[in-house]
Amino acid sequence: MTPSFKAIAAALLVTLTPLAASAQSIGIGHTGPGSWQNSINGTLPTPGQSVGTPVLVTDCGAARLQDFLGRNIRHITVPARARVIGPDTIVTFDYRTDRLNIAYEGYGTITRVYCG
Numbered sequence: 001m002t003p004s005f006k007a008i009a010a011a012l013l014v015t016l017t018p019l020a021a022s023a024q025s026i027g028i029g030h031t032g033p034g035s036w037q038n039s040i041n042g043t044l045p046t047p048g049q050s051v052g053t054p055v056l057v058t059d060c061g062a063a064r065l066q067d068f069l070g071r072n073i074r075h076i077t078v079p080a081r082a083r084v085i086g087p088d089t090i091v092t093f094d095y096r097t098d099r100l101n102i103a104y105e106g107y108g109t110i111t112r113v114y115c116g
Helices: 005-027 062-068
Strands: 029-032 035-037 084-085 101-105 110-115
Touching: 062 101, 062 110
Parallel strands: 084 101
Antiparallel strands: 029 035, 101 110
16 A cells, blocks of 8 residues: 555655754745845845855864874774764765764774764
């Protein structure tokens, strides 16, 4: 039995509503076809007008942990929300600015610390 259009629409609404709410909470608002509202003062930028530097919603802290590079993964305290990526680890390609990634090679030497 295939789901009805109403069932699919209801499932999408339940799934997408939190995303829309979080977009509004960080100041992203759509005001019409093809135009995005400026979150600072509620005005739309004119063509060619600079809208400023994008601001990251959160920071994963990778810049503060660059001293991990070259150290062994077994000899550090891994932050609680970090994703540790080994040479054979399968990871998703979704980009999250708040996620800290620590990548290491086969012998445990940390080769990369980055957000994503």
